[in-house]
Amino acid sequence: MDAHATTRRWTLRVIAPVLAGVVGLLTLFMSPWTDSAEAHGSIVNPASRSYSCWERWGDDHMNPAMEQEDPMCWQAFQANPNTMWNWMSLFRENLNGQFQQNIPSGKLCSAGDAQGGLASSLDNPGAWTTTNVGSNFTVELYDTASHGADYFQVYVTKQGYNAQTEALGWDDLELVEETGSYAPAQNISFDVSAPGRSGHHVVYTIWQASHLDQTYFICSDVNFG
Structure with missing residues (x-):
């Protein structure tokens, strides 16, 4: 057998696993950048339902204590954990400002079953964790993609609305x-x-992003003291 051919085959057997490892590492390090490029945003104060659940339980979502301590987040994680892990993506596209025509009552918190219906658990009334606010408060958006805004519309539930049953x-x-x-x-x-x-009330924020006709619909639970 040719000595050079034997040497080449031996070299390839050594190099191939190394190259595979390098490719794997590059994929690992590149994937967060890919995720960031595809990310969006949400209202983080007062915290949206999905962001609030992710913030408290995202790295502890298998904890059985959640069922008793935070039952609304528990039912949402049980329905589909991606609802919380993908808390930035409650949007619809190309609605042309026709929000009430396209987002039916009872489906406002899921943006009319955005995310392919995965977020429908956010529509369920119940004892959602609230953020304490006064009559005057600040709404804060965190947007990793820096879309900007054509405008925000902020609604608050009327006195007499029962967020735990309706x-x-x-x-x-x-x-x-x-x-x-x-x-x-x-x-x-x-x-x-x-x-x-x-x-207990619900703050409902509509964020019309500037980069295209992309509209976010966000429920935040608050307690007016």
């Missing part, structure tokens, strides 16, 4: 703020005022 409908909401446009940024915040309320 799925959210358009008739339950009062528009309390409509903003102007915002330049692309990862963090956007603005103030709203919703007087005359007490107890």
Whole structure:
């Protein structure tokens, strides 16, 4: 047998696993950048339902204590964990501002079953964890992709609405703020005022992103003290 051929085959047997390992490492290190490029955003204060669940339980979602301590997050994780892990993607496209025509009452918190229906657990009424707010509070968006905004519309449920027994409908909401446009940024915040309320309410934020006709629909549970 040719000595050079034998040497080449031996060299390939040694190099091939090394190359495979290098490719694997490159894939591992590149994947977070891929995920970031495809990411979006949500309201993080007062925390959206999905972000709130992910923040508390994302790395502990198998903990059986969640069922008793945080039953609404528990039922959402049981229905599909991706609802929380993909908390940035409650959006619809090409609605042309026709929100009430395309997002039916009872499906507002899932953006009309966005994410292929995976987020429908967010529509379920119940004892969602709340953020304490006053009559005047600040809404904060975190947007990893820096889409910017044509505008935000912020609605708050009317006094008398029961978030623990009623799925959210358009008739339950009062528009309390409509903003102007915002330049692309990862963090956007603005103030709203919703007087005359007490107890558990839902803040419903509609974020019209600037980069294309992409609209986010976000439920945040709050407690007016």
